[in-house]
Amino acid sequence: MKKSSSNLKRLSLELGGKNPIIIFNDADIKKSLENVIVSFTHKSGQCCVGASRIFIEEAVYQEFRLLLTNKFLY
DSSP states (O other), X not given: OHHHHTTTOOOOOOOOOOEEXXXXXXXXXXXXXXXXXXXXXXXXXXXXXXXXXXXXXXXXHHHHHHHHHHHHHO
């Protein structure tokens, strides 16, 4: 970061962890689905900040699953 600050280069620091997406029952399910897809496909999956796990509250699991399935079947 110190070297890049002298000439204002863009910089992204990451820890390379297992990044979860957590979806609660008050979430906008369609927007959540869009975010999940973008996270998994951003830069062809070569982005270290992309999500690798999804935790979905049981109350909205079936709705999310149905939307996800329909997104890729049709």
